[in-house]
Amino acid sequence: MTVDIRPSQALKLWHDVTLDLVRGGDADLSARQMTILMTVYLEAPPHTVRGLAEKLGVTKPAITRALDTMGRLKLVARRRDDKDRRNVIVQRTVEGALYLERVGDLIVDKAKGLPR
Numbered sequence: 001m002t003v004d005i006r007p008s009q010a011l012k013l014w015h016d017v018t019l020d021l022v023r024g025g026d027a028d029l030s031a032r033q034m035t036i037l038m039t040v041y042l043e044a045p046p047h048t049v050r051g052l053a054e055k056l057g058v059t060k061p062a063i064t065r066a067l068d069t070m071g072r073l074k075l076v077a078r079r080r081d082d083k084d085r086r087n088v089i090v091q092r093t094v095e096g097a098l099y100l101e102r103v104g105d106l107i108v109d110k111a112k113g114l115p116r
Helices: 007-023 031-042 049-056 060-072 094-112
Strands: 076-080 088-092
Touching (some): 007 094, 031 049, 031 076, 031 088, 031 094, 049 060, 049 088, 060 076
Antiparallel strands (some): 076 088
16 A cells, blocks of 8 residues: 655644644653554564664663553563563553554544645
8 A cells, every 4th residue: 555645744644643642641652662562563473672672773771661661551561581581572462452553543534634
């Protein structure tokens, strides 16, 4: 599927979606947290702290801090890898799936209202 929008429309869409997220009652995630969440839900598991750090180009402590917040919000869960106890597996949750579904619906809704 190809979406043909101008850069100004893309920025307006991003603005409108993030504005609604900030104003809404749901969690107001940072760009890093949102990227982690989308990676966990849109890419095939397993996801590890180490793997997410490599993908995002940040340190493992940066991922851990983001996951701490996201865990308190129940958007993701963590557990030790039974095969390699040094690895921490990041898992999906129902709450996280519902949050991203609402974000996806919001994007679609806001895209419909873009100026032509």
